[in-house]
Amino acid sequence: MQSFQTLSNTLIRPLINPAQFDFWAQQFGSTRAWQRCFARVVAVTPEGRNTKTLTLKANSNWQGFVAGQHCNVTAVIGGRNISRSYSLSSDPADGRRLQITVRREFGGLMSEYLCNEVRVGERLELGAAFGDMVLPARTPAHLLLLVAGSGITPAMSMARTLARQGMSSPVTLLYWEKAAEDFNFTAELEAIAREHINFNLQLITTRRDNGNPLHGRVTDALLTQIPNIDSVDQAFTCGSAGFVDKVSNICSARGVALMSEAFTPPAQAAEQTELAEYDVYLRGRDQHLRVNNQISLLEQLESAGVAVPSGCRQGICNTCVCPRSAGTTTDIFSGVTDGEPGQQIRLCVSRAAGNLELNI
Amino acid sequence: MTNLKSRALSAEELAAFGSEIETLKQRELRDVGAVDARYIRRIVAAVRYTEVAGRGLLFLSFIPPFWLLGTLLLALSKILENMELGHNVMHGQYDFMNEPSLNGSTYEWDIVGTSDNWRASHNHMHHTYTNIKGMDDDVGYGLLRLFPEQRWSPMALFQTIYAAILALLFQWGVAIQELQLGKVAKGRKSWAEIREQLKPVMRKVNRQLIKDYLIFPLLAGPMFLSVLAGNFVANILRSLWTFMIIFCGHFTADAEVFPKSVLDNELPGHWYLRQLRGSSNLKGGKLFHILSGNLSHQIEHHLFPTVPARRYAAMSVQVQEICARYGQNYNSDYLHNQFGQVVWRIIRHSFPSSPKVLSA
Numbered sequence: 001m002q003s004f005q006t007l008s009n010t011l012i013r014p015l016i017n018p019a020q021f022d023f024w025a026q027q028f029g030s031t032r033a034w035q036r037c038f039a040r041v042v043a044v045t046p047e048g049r050n051t052k053t054l055t056l057k058a059n060s061n062w063q064g065f066v067a068g069q070h071c072n073v074t075a076v077i078g079g080r081n082i083s084r085s086y087s088l089s090s091d092p093a094d095g096r097r098l099q100i101t102v103r104r105e106f107g108g109l110m111s112e113y114l115c116n117e118v119r120v121g122e123r124l125e126l127g128a129a130f131g132d133m134v135l136p137a138r139t140p141a142h143l144l145l146l147v148a149g150s151g152i153t154p155a156m157s158m159a160r161t162l163a164r165q166g167m168s169s170p171v172t173l174l175y176w177e178k179a180a181e182d183f184n185f186t187a188e189l190e191a192i193a194r195e196h197i198n199f200n201l202q203l204i205t206t207r208r209d210n211g212n213p214l215h216g217r218v219t220d221a222l223l224t225q226i227p228n229i230d231s232v233d234q235a236f237t238c239g240s241a242g243f244v245d246k247v248s249n250i251c252s253a254r255g256v257a258l259m260s261e262a263f264t265p266p267a268q269a270a271e272q273t274e275l276a277e278y279d280v281y282l283r284g285r286d287q288h289l290r291v292n293n294q295i296s297l298l299e300q301l302e303s304a305g306v307a308v309p310s311g312c313r314q315g316i317c318n319t320c321v322c323p324r325s326a327g328t329t330t331d332i333f334s335g336v337t338d339g340e341p342g343q344q345i346r347l348c349v350s351r352a353a354g355n356l357e358l359n360i
Numbered sequence: 361m362t363n364l365k366s367r368a369l370s371a372e373e374l375a376a377f378g379s380e381i382e383t384l385k386q387r388e389l390r391d392v393g394a395v396d397a398r399y400i401r402r403i404v405a406a407v408r409y410t411e412v413a414g415r416g417l418l419f420l421s422f423i424p425p426f427w428l429l430g431t432l433l434l435a436l437s438k439i440l441e442n443m444e445l446g447h448n449v450m451h452g453q454y455d456f457m458n459e460p461s462l463n464g465s466t467y468e469w470d471i472v473g474t475s476d477n478w479r480a481s482h483n484h485m486h487h488t489y490t491n492i493k494g495m496d497d498d499v500g501y502g503l504l505r506l507f508p509e510q511r512w513s514p515m516a517l518f519q520t521i522y523a524a525i526l527a528l529l530f531q532w533g534v535a536i537q538e539l540q541l542g543k544v545a546k547g548r549k550s551w552a553e554i555r556e557q558l559k560p561v562m563r564k565v566n567r568q569l570i571k572d573y574l575i576f577p578l579l580a581g582p583m584f585l586s587v588l589a590g591n592f593v594a595n596i597l598r599s600l601w602t603f604m605i606i607f608c609g610h611f612t613a614d615a616e617v618f619p620k621s622v623l624d625n626e627l628p629g630h631w632y633l634r635q636l637r638g639s640s641n642l643k644g645g646k647l648f649h650i651l652s653g654n655l656s657h658q659i660e661h662h663l664f665p666t667v668p669a670r671r672y673a674a675m676s677v678q679v680q681e682i683c684a685r686y687g688q689n690y691n692s693d694y695l696h697n698q699f700g701q702v703v704w705r706i707i708r709h710s711f712p713s714s715p716k717v718l719s720a
Binding site: 023314 | 408
C-alpha cells in the first residue's frame with residue numbers, strides 16, 4: 001500500500017494539476033473538482049417579500065453540516081469571485097442537496113445577484129460549513145428559538161431537522177418580521193405545527209398588523225404571553241445585533257441558557273483621513289494588533305514584530321500580498337477603499353480603513 | 361546611463377514624469393474588471409485545448425504530419441502558459457478576481473523552475489532594480505557580459521556559445537538562477553546552502569521530467585519515442601522563444617544599465633525613468649503580442665507590472681505621448697532588428713569594451 005502511494009505520488013500526481021482537472025470537469029458541464037466544492041443551482045423559489053431560496057446540488061467534496069451552521073457562498077460577479085456567508089436553511093439529512101435563503105438588500109452586491117440574476121444551472125462555490133450555534137446532541141426539554149428577519153434561516157434548518165426526528169419534546173419558534181408579507185416558509189412551518197403537537201409557532205410582526213394576535217418588538221412582557229415559556233431550558237437567537245442584544249438581556253434575566261448569532265452590519269468604509277486606530281486580527285497567528293490608518297499595514301506589522309515576506313515595498317512585486325478576510329483597506333496610491341471579503345491585498349500599499357482580519 | 365536619444369530631466373521634470381505615469385496606471389486600474397477576467401479565462405482555455413490537441417496528435421504521430429503539428433501545438437500551449445498566463449498571473453495582475461487558480465502568490469507554472477524562486481528573482485529583484493548592475497541578476501544572468509559596464513574576463517570570450525546553450529535550455533537557466541551559483545565560485549556561498557535551495561527545485565524538475573518524458577510517452581504505448589521526441593522539441597521551442605523575447609526586453613542597443621549608486625538619494629520618479637530607459641519594446645501584430653505574453657510591451661510591463669497585460673497595447677499610446685513631451689527615447693522596433701542588436705551585444709562584449717564617454 002505504501003509503495004502504491006509512493007508510486008501514485010511520483011507517477012500520477014505530476015500528471016494531474018487540480019486546476020486542469022477542474023477546468024475539464026467544467027468544460028464537460030460537471031461540478032466535479034479535485035478539491036474545491038462547487039454546487040449547481042437546481043431551483044430558485046420565491047419566499048416572502050424580496051426573498052428567494054436557492055436549492056443547490058453540491059459536488060462530492062461537500063463535507064456536510066449541522067443544522068444552524070452557515071457556509072461561504074462564492075459567485076462570479078463582474079469577473080470577481082464574491083463571497084458571503086449564508087445560513088443553510090435545509091435539513092442536513094438531504095445530503096448534497098442544500099438550500100440557502102437570501103433576502104435582497106438594496107445595493108447589496110451578492111444578495112442582489114442571488115435574488116435577481118442567478119439562474120438555474122449556474123455554478124457557485126461553497127466553503128466548508130462553520131458556526132457554533134447548532135442543535136445540541138441531547139435535545140433540550142423545551143427549546144425556544146427567537147429569530148428575526150433572515151435569522152429564520154438557521155432556525156428553519158433546525159425546525160426541519162427536529163420535525164424529521166419526530167419533535168419528541170416541546171419546541172417554540174418565535175419569528176419576527178416587520179409585516180405579514182415578509183414571513184418566509186409560512187406554509188411549511190404551519191404544516192410542521194399541524195403535524196407536531198410539540199411545535200408551537202408564533203409569527204410576530206413588529207408593526208401592528210390585522211390578523212396577527214402578537215405584535216411588537218421583543219420584550220419580556222411579550223414572552224409571558226407564550227404558553228409554557230417558564231419550562232424553557234435552552235434558547236437560540238439569531239437576528240440583527242440590536243435584536244440579539246435585547247434577547248440576551250431578557251434570557252439572562254430569566255436565567256435561560258442562550259446561544260446567539262447576530263448579523264454583523266456591513267463594514268462602513270472610513271472616509272476620514274484623520275488619525276484613527278483599528279484592530280487587526282491575524283487569523284493564522286491568532287493575534288490581535290492595533291494599527292493606525294496613516295502608515296502602510298506592512299510597516300506596522302513589521303514594527304509589531306510580525307514577519308511578513310516583502311520585496312519592493314512599493315506595490316510592484318506582489319510579494320507581501322495576503323488575503324483580507326474581513327474589513328476595509330485603502331490603497332495608498334489610488335485612494336480607493338475596498339471591503340470585499342477574501343480579496344488579495346498588497347500590504348505595502350494598503351492602509352487600514354477599519355477593523356481588519358488578515359489571513360496571515 | 362545617459363543616452364543621447366533621451367534628454368536629462370531636472371528633479372521637477374522627473375517628479376512630474378513619474379506622476380503622469382502613475383496617474384495613467386491608476387486610471388487603467390480603475391477600469392480593470394469583467395473584461396480582463398473573461399480574457400484570462402479564454403487564455404486558460406486556449407492553453408488547455410492546445411495542450412490536449414497537441415498531445416492527442418502526438419499520440420497519433422504514426423501519421424507523419426501529425427508529429428509536426430502535435431509538437432507545434434504543444435509548444436504553442438507551453439508558450440502561452442509560460443508567457444501570457446503564468447508570468448502575468450504571478451505578477452498578481454489577476455488577483456482582483458479572487459480566483460484561487462489564478463492567484464499570483466500560489467500559481468505554479470509548467471516549467472522546471474519553481475514559481476517561488478521566480479517570484480523572488482523576477483518579481484522582486486528584477487522589477488524593483490531593473491538593469492541595475494549588481495542588483496538585477498537578469499543583467500547577463502551571472503553568465504553573460506552584455507554591457508561594457510560589466511567587468512571583462514577571459515571567460516567572456518566564449519559567451520556566444522554559453523548564450524546559445526542558454527537559449528536552448530532557457531527554462532533550466534530560470535530554474536537555477538535563484539541559486540546564484542556564481543557566488544559559490546567566488547566563495548560567498550556554501551554548497552550546503554545550495555543543496556538546501558536545490559530541494560524544491562529538484563521536486564519541480566522531477567515533476568516536469570516525469571510528466572513529459574515518462575508518463576505521456578508511456579501512455580502512448582508504441583508511440584513512446586515519438587511522443588518523447590515531440591515533448592522534447594516542444595520544450596526546446598518554448599525555451600528559444602522565451603529567450604528571444606526576454607533578451608529583447610532589456611539588452612537591445614539603446615537599453616541602458618545603471619550603477620548601484622542610482623539608488624542613493626533616489627529622486628521621486630526616477631524609478632519610472634529607469635524602467636523606461638532599461639526596457640525595449642517589440643512591434644508586431646496582436647497574436648505576436650499574446651505569444652510574447654505582452655512582454656513585447658516590455659516598457660509598459662515594467663511601468664505597470666500589476667496591470668493586466670492585455671491593456672499594455674492601449675496604454676503604450678499614452679506612454680509614447682508622455683515620453684515625447686519629456687524628450688525621452690521610446691525604444692521600440694521589430695523583432696529581427698531588436699534581436700539582431702542583442703546578438704551583436706553578446707558577440708561585441710565577449711571582447712574587452714569600455715563605456716562610451718560622452719563629449720559635452
